[in-house]
Amino acid sequence: MEDTPWSRPTMDDLKHVLESFGKSDTVNIRDVDRLELSVPAEVKTARGNTISAMTREISRQGLGLLHKGMLNPGEVNVKLASETREFEYRVQIMWCTPCENGMFISGGEFVTKPEN
Template structure:
């Protein structure tokens, strides 16, 4: 897995951790239906730091992420891409907690979206 704690995680590392976490049977009292979504993403903080991430789930109102390093609650920009489009969202990270191998789970709600076609 990850030998150097300061290296950016590889996609395989992120997928492996997502698989090891599994789904929660707990009811989280959510207003919007969540869909599993496991795609590479990138977060940029207001300070300009870029963090590699993997999406975990998405809904109409928010997104769950897996990444290396603690993120303080606050606004970030999340970027994801498909073969034909790039998606950019402003997200208010509301929580962040540690999980396996020095990785963190976080979740936030969408503030706005900008879509760019390649």
């Protein structure tokens, strides 16, 4: 597969970025527990652009993503796929920040599950 600025991050990319954060001594003060989840995802922006991504974590209220290219805060559609099913959610991207190797991490809250 050709490596473009918008190609999906690999599992190695995800591992490298997560390892670069290191272990923190700070206490997790999040309201909702998050589970690590590394699956392919597609983000469709309000302008109609599709960005390939990998999930980093998920909770009942939202999810974290790793991708190439900046995502602006706002509502997007996020597709996640398993071997047997595909899931699509409306997500309000709350933040996006650059990290290593031209990658970005972002986080968002679930808005609703879109109607098919």
